[in-house]
Amino acid sequence: MGNLLVIGAQWGDEGKGKIIDKLAEQERFAAVVRYQGGDNAGHTVVVGNEKHAFHLLPSGILHPDKKCVIGNGVVINPRILQRELGLLRDRVGSNHAQLLVSEKAHLIMPWHTLRDAIAGGAIGTTGRGIGPSYADAVERRGIRLIDTRHRDWFARRVAEELEWNRHLIQAMIAYYRLADDRVAALNLEATLDAERITADYWESLGTIKANPLVQMGDVTSYLNQVQDSGRDILFEGAQATLLDIAHGTYPYVTSSYPTVGGVYVGTGFRPRDLTVIGVAKAYTTRVGAGPFPTELHDKICEYLRDAGHEFGTTTGRPRRCGWLDLPTLEYCKQVNGLDVLALTKLDVLTGLDRLKIGASYQLGERVLRTFTVSLEDLAQTQVNYEELNGWEEDITGVASFEELPATARDYVTRIETTIGVPITMIGVGPDREQLIVK
Numbered sequence: 001m002g003n004l005l006v007i008g009a010q011w012g013d014e015g016k017g018k019i020i021d022k023l024a025e026q027e028r029f030a031a032v033v034r035y036q037g038g039d040n041a042g043h044t045v046v047v048g049n050e051k052h053a054f055h056l057l058p059s060g061i062l063h064p065d066k067k068c069v070i071g072n073g074v075v076i077n078p079r080i081l082q083r084e085l086g087l088l089r090d091r092v093g094s095n096h097a098q099l100l101v102s103e104k105a106h107l108i109m110p111w112h113t114l115r116d117a118i119a120g121g122a123i124g125t126t127g128r129g130i131g132p133s134y135a136d137a138v139e140r141r142g143i144r145l146i147d148t149r150h151r152d153w154f155a156r157r158v159a160e161e162l163e164w165n166r167h168l169i170q171a172m173i174a175y176y177r178l179a180d181d182r183v184a185a186l187n188l189e190a191t192l193d194a195e196r197i198t199a200d201y202w203e204s205l206g207t208i209k210a211n212p213l214v215q216m217g218d219v220t221s222y223l224n225q226v227q228d229s230g231r232d233i234l235f236e237g238a239q240a241t242l243l244d245i246a247h248g249t250y251p252y253v254t255s256s257y258p259t260v261g262g263v264y265v266g267t268g269f270r271p272r273d274l275t276v277i278g279v280a281k282a283y284t285t286r287v288g289a290g291p292f293p294t295e296l297h298d299k300i301c302e303y304l305r306d307a308g309h310e311f312g313t314t315t316g317r318p319r320r321c322g323w324l325d326l327p328t329l330e331y332c333k334q335v336n337g338l339d340v341l342a343l344t345k346l347d348v349l350t351g352l353d354r355l356k357i358g359a360s361y362q363l364g365e366r367v368l369r370t371f372t373v374s375l376e377d378l379a380q381t382q383v384n385y386e387e388l389n390g391w392e393e394d395i396t397g398v399a400s401f402e403e404l405p406a407t408a409r410d411y412v413t414r415i416e417t418t419i420g421v422p423i424t425m426i427g428v429g430p431d432r433e434q435l436i437v438k
C-alpha cells in the first residue's frame with residue numbers, strides 16, 4: 001500500500017488528528033511520524049467520552065503497537081514534552097506507543113519564547129517560541145537535543161547563546177518601544193539566568209530520557225529499517241499548506257515546512273512511494289492574522305464557529321470562519337501533489353439552507369482558479385461564489401456516502417469534480433468512528 005502523508009489543505013485545524021488516529025489503526029503502519037512544527041500544533045482526539053489534546057506528541061501516540069517518531073524538523077520544548085508524557089502516564093499508563101525523538105531536533109529555549117512574545121503579535125503567533133527557534137537553527141545558533149548528552153557541554157552552549165540573546169532582547173525592547181509594564185511582565189532577570197535554564201532543562205530532559213518508552217536517537221536509520229522491512233510509515237503534518245514558510249501566505253505563516261518537501265528534510269526519509277492525503281474542512285477557518293478571501297463577518301460565521309467549536313486548541317482564540325475556498329484546495333493539490341482528499345466536519349453545515357462555495361477569484365478582468373500568494377493581489381480579489389442547497393437532516397450517524405442527503409452528496413461531488421481529486425473520507429462528527437470511508 002505504501003507510505004502515507006496526511007497534510008493540512010487550508011490554514012490548519014482541519015481535523016488531521018482524527019484522520020491520523022483512524023488511519024493509525026491499520027496494521028501495515030509501523031510508525032507515525034511528525035516532521036515539522038512544535039507545540040504550536042494541537043490535535044484533539046476523542047476516544048469514547050474522553051478528549052485527548054496533544055501539542056507535540058504525534059496523534060498516533062494512543063496506539064501501543066506503533067512507534068511514534070519526532071523528526072529533526074520539529075522544534076522541541078522539553079517542558080511540554082515532559083508534561084504530555086506525564087499526562088499519558090496518568091491516563092493510560094504504559095499502554096501507548098514508544099517514542100523515538102531525533103537528536104538532531106532543535107530545542108525551544110526561554111529566549112525564543114521571549115522573542116516571540118515581543119515580536120510575534122503582528123502575525124498573531126501562538127507565542128510558543130516557534131519562529132525564533134527555527135530562525136536560530138537557520139542562523140546556526142540553535143541548541144539541539146544532541147547538545148544535551150553531557151551537562152558541561154549543554155551548560156556551555158546555554159551560556160554562549162544566552163549572552164547573545166540578552167543583547168538581542170534588549171535591542172528588540174528598544175526597537176518595539178515596549179512599555180515598562182510589558183517589560184516587567186517578561187520577567188527578564190529570572191528568565192534569562194544561565195544556571196537556572198541549564199538546571200531546569202537538565203531536570204526536564206532527564207525525566208524524559210529516563211522514561212523507558214522514550215528513546216533519543218537516529219530517526220533516519222529507523223525509517224530506513226521500516227522501509228526495508230516492508231512495513232509502511234504514516235507521516236503527520238502539523239499546521240497546513242497555506243501556513244508553510246515557503247508556499248503559504250508569507251509572512252502570515254508559521255516558520256516550518258508543512259508541505260510535502262518538509263517530510264524529507266524533517267526526517268531524512270528516503271524518497272520512495274508516498275501517497276499524499278490532503279485534509280480540508282467542509283468550510284474554512286484561520287487563526288492569527290493574514291489574508292482569508294472567503295472570510296465571513298456575519299451570523300453564518302457565528303453559526304460555523306459555534307457548531308464547529310472553532311476555538312484554537314493551543315491558544316483558545318476564536319477562529320476566523322468562512323466558506324469553502326476551491327482555489328486554495330487547487331493550490332494545495334499543486335504544491336503537494338495530492339492523491340486524495342479527506343473532508344472533515346461536513347455535519348457542521350447541517351441546518352444552513354443555502355451553502356456557498358468560493359469557486360474562483362476575480363482579479364480585475366482575470367479569473368483565477370488557483371490561489372495566489374501575492375498579498376497585493378489578494379487585497380484586490382473578489383471571490384466568485386456558487387450557491388448550493390443545504391440539508392436539514394442530522395448526518396452525524398450516517399455511515400456511508402449513499403446514505404447522505406442528496407444535497408450533501410452534491411456538495412461533496414462538486415468539490416471532488418472541480419479539484420479532480422477523489423474524496424475518500426468524510427467526517428460527520430467529532431468521534432473517531434464518525435467518519436465515512438468512501
Ligand code: IMP
Pocket residue numbers: 011012013040041042123124125126127128129130131238239243252253254255287288289
Ligand atoms: P507560530 O506557528 O506560533 O509562529 O504562528 C504563526 C501563524 O501560524 C499564526 O497565524 C498562528 O495562528 C498559525 N498557527 C500555528 N500553528 C497553528 C495550528 O496548529 N493551527 C492553526 N494555525 C496555526
